[in-house]
Amino acid sequence: MKYSKLFGKTLRSVKKDIVLDSHRLLYQGGFIRELSAGRYEFLPLGLRVQQKIIDLIDKEMEKIGSQRMSIPILQPLKIWQKTNRDGVWGSSLMRLTDRNNTEFALSATGEGVVTEMVARSNPTYKDLPVTLHQFIMKFRDELRPRGGLIRVREFIMKDAYSYHTTEEDLMETYEDFHAAYTRIFDRLDLPDVYPVIADSGALGGAYSHEFQMISDAGEDKFVKCDTCDYAANVEKAVFERESVNEDQELKEYEVVELPAEVCTMKQLEEHYGLPPENYIKNVMYKAGDGTLIIATVTGNLDVNEVKLTNAVGKGPLEMADDEDLNSIGSKHGYLHSWGYDEHKDRIIYVVDLSLKKARNLYGGYKTDTTDPINVNYPRDFQADIEADIAESPEGAKCAQCKDGHLHIRKSIELGHIFKYDHFYTKAHDAKFVDKDGKNKYMWSGAYGIGIGRAMAASVEAHHDDAGIVWPAVIAPYHVHLVQLGDNAEITEYAESLYSKLREAGVEVLWDDRTDVSAGVKFADADLIGNPIRVVVSARGMDKGTVEVKKRGEQKSKDVKLDRAVEEVRKILEELLK
RNA sequence: CGGGGAGUAGUUCAGAUGGCUAGAAUGCUGCUUUUGGGAAGCAGAGGUCGCAGGUUCAAGUCCUGUCUCCCCGACCA
Numbered sequence: 001m002k003y004s005k006l007f008g009k010t011l012r013s014v015k016k017d018i019v020l021d022s023h024r025l026l027y028q029g030g031f032i033r034e035l036s037a038g039r040y041e042f043l044p045l046g047l048r049v050q051q052k053i054i055d056l057i058d059k060e061m062e063k064i065g066s067q068r069m070s071i072p073i074l075q076p077l078k079i080w081q082k083t084n085r086d087g088v089w090g091s092s093l094m095r096l097t098d099r100n101n102t103e104f105a106l107s108a109t110g111e112g113v114v115t116e117m118v119a120r121s122n123p124t125y126k127d128l129p130v131t132l133h134q135f136i137m138k139f140r141d142e143l144r145p146r147g148g149l150i151r152v153r154e155f156i157m158k159d160a161y162s163y164h165t166t167e168e169d170l171m172e173t174y175e176d177f178h179a180a181y182t183r184i185f186d187r188l189d190l191p192d193v194y195p196v197i198a199d200s201g202a203l204g205g206a207y208s209h210e211f212q213m214i215s216d217a218g219e220d221k222f223v224k225c226d227t228c229d230y231a232a233n234v235e236k237a238v239f240e241r242e243s244v245n246e247d248q249e250l251k252e253y254e255v256v257e258l259p260a261e262v263c264t265m266k267q268l269e270e271h272y273g274l275p276p277e278n279y280i281k282n283v284m285y286k287a288g289d290g291t292l293i294i295a296t297v298t299g300n301l302d303v304n305e306v307k308l309t310n311a312v313g314k315g316p317l318e319m320a321d322d323e324d325l326n327s328i329g330s331k332h333g334y335l336h337s338w339g340y341d342e343h344k345d346r347i348i349y350v351v352d353l354s355l356k357k358a359r360n361l362y363g364g365y366k367t368d369t370t371d372p373i374n375v376n377y378p379r380d381f382q383a384d385i386e387a388d389i390a391e392s393p394e395g396a397k398c399a400q401c402k403d404g405h406l407h408i409r410k411s412i413e414l415g416h417i418f419k420y421d422h423f424y425t426k427a428h429d430a431k432f433v434d435k436d437g438k439n440k441y442m443w444s445g446a447y448g449i450g451i452g453r454a455m456a457a458s459v460e461a462h463h464d465d466a467g468i469v470w471p472a473v474i475a476p477y478h479v480h481l482v483q484l485g486d487n488a489e490i491t492e493y494a495e496s497l498y499s500k501l502r503e504a505g506v507e508v509l510w511d512d513r514t515d516v517s518a519g520v521k522f523a524d525a526d527l528i529g530n531p532i533r534v535v536v537s538a539r540g541m542d543k544g545t546v547e548v549k550k551r552g553e554q555k556s557k558d559v560k561l562d563r564a565v566e567e568v569r570k571i572l573e574e575l576l577k
Numbered sequence: 578c579g580g581g582g583a584g585u586a587g588u589u590c591a592g593a594u595g596g597c598u599a600g601a602a603u604g605c606u607g608c609u610u611u612u613g614g615g616a617a618g619c620a621g622a623g624g625u626c627g628c629a630g631g632u633u634c635a636a637g638u639c640c641u642g643u644c645u646c647c648c649c650g651a652c653c654a
Contacts, residue, residue: 011587011603012588012589012602012603012604012615013603013604014588014589015588015647017646034646037646089652090652092653109654142652143650143653144651144652146647151652151653152654155654157654159654210654305651316651318651413654416653452654486612516612516615516616517613518614518616519612519613519616520614520616522615523615537613538612539613
């Protein structure tokens with residue numbers, strides 16, 4: 001490709017608004033443009049990278065026996081309603097109606113449609129297992145797109161679905177995907193990617209792993225043990241509660257005076273002179289049906305909403321507001337862990353496991369002037385649910401090895417694999433005929449990777465001050481051919497090298513511009529980030545050489561004109577290995 | 578939706594207390610001189626100041642409404 005003809009040029013300046021390197025470089029380098037919030041145009045360079053990521057993933061899918069297919073983007077809303085996914089997804093799911101007023105959802109994911117498609121094929125045990133995957137646009141009306149391609153409203157996803165006769169067989173495929181994903185992120189040269197135990201969220205099901213890449217550009221958090229292999233999303237991470245005052249005897253419950261202005265955890269620490277794990281902290285949430293949930297943890301911990309949601313089992317929760325607090329006669333900062341007896345029918349008390357390991361706590365029933373001390377659970381108050389509802393704090397003790405400590409890492413979620421069991425197949429009545437002639441529900445799983453996000457993650461991981469440093473497998477072109485000077489000899493040689501390289505299967509972006517300076521060309525080459533740069537110039541022609549340089553390296557190498565193709569091929573082979 | 582910020586040339590921005598023909602840089606077009614890390618000169622093109630109302634002799638600037646975008650939270654690949 002001649003750069004002079006390439007649609008989508010580099011830009012000299014970008015908005016101050018742009019905060020992530022990947023966003024800035026992809027935009028500045030001419031890979032993407034934004035149409036509206038979270039909806040991006042992929043320019044030729046960007047699309048080439050995307051296509052390479054797709055090809056790479058497709059190959060790995062093939063290796064584990066998945067077959068590529070594709071389903072429509074408009075899916076009858078009815079299919080979503082069978083699992084109440086339309087309700088769970090809420091306004092994240094884009095909907096529209098056709099001329100007959102039939103309601104459709106824009107594909108946000110494909111479980112329903114694919115499950116019904118497989119079921120309609122009338123499968124028997126001989127047809128299973130079957131694994132299908134596709135690369136199609138996903139539409140999700142996200143609350144807030146952000147960070148360029150990190151979080152968008154439409155994106156190509158590799159989504160795969162598998163169907164099985166038994167749970168063991170499903171697990172086998174699940175593990176195949178686990179391994180394939182590890183290979184994919186490895187091939188993409190994405191460093192620090194960890195499979196972490198995750199919550200399934202709106203997709204449903206009970207068991208899943210996310211593939212998280214450690215990065216400050218990420219919006220996710222997971223914890224990782226510094227001793228064993230335990231890694232989990234903070235929404236799921238289990239950790240050992242530290243004992244509080246275990247050497248003390250249970251002291252007698254007492255009510256002491258406490259000035260009203262002592263309210264925050266910090267003020268309590270100053271007032272009582274004890275560290276935060278000695279206090280009781282209460283937070284109130286509200287379920288969709290109006291039920292209020294009072295969640296109690298020790299003062300050093302925070303309630304994790306996802307954990308609490310799962311513990312309560314009443315659907316999505318939201319933070320209670322002042323009105324809700326007032327409705328039971330409480331107010332902000334004065335929520336009690338017990339005692340709302342006249343409202344008992346609409347309150348669920350949930351205590352975290354931390355309460356079980358703590359003795360002689362302070363608080364839990366603070367009034368304007370008093371505060372209880374030496375509070376002990378369950379001696380002094382009881383709860384409806386005892387559960388793990390606290391978010392794992394930095395440095396918490398690992399529950400798996402009981403030895404190491406859990407550290408919080410900011411991360412980008414690159415992929416997610418789900419073991420659904422019968423969640424979708426039951427709802428969609430997706431059965432197979434087993435050996436014994438009986439109809440049984442298939443077991444199923446699903447597996448996703450966001451292509452654009454992987455592209456952004458790659459840039460986050462591979463760039464320097466001058467621009468992107470693409471791994472060769474997904475670089476838009478293998479070689480950035482820089483022609484300096486426009487005399488006949490140079491142009492002729494550049495052109496012939498361009499053709500020869502292409503004949504040798506090398507992808508070349510030839511900067512043939514004659515109206516810009518050398519500095520501009522070098523800057524653009526660095527910005528775009530192709531892995532090999534070849535410079536053809538008067539300086540070289542005089543010596544009978546061209547310069548060859550890898551993007552990440554400082555020094556270039558002089559190569560004889562007639563050996564240039566060979567040299568490039570050699571370097572490329574190494575890079576693609 | 579809650580909180581913070583912003584919409585002016587292709588791009589990035591400046592335009593205080595309302596005031597004449599709306600500016601710069603960069604990019605773009607033409608010519609000339611250049612050609613190894615974002616060259617120089619000359620000449621040009623390029624704007625419904627997000628949109629709709631309003632106040633005023635006069636609105637980019639003030640008022641009301643509205644839309645859009647960015648950043649921080651809840652949702653996800």
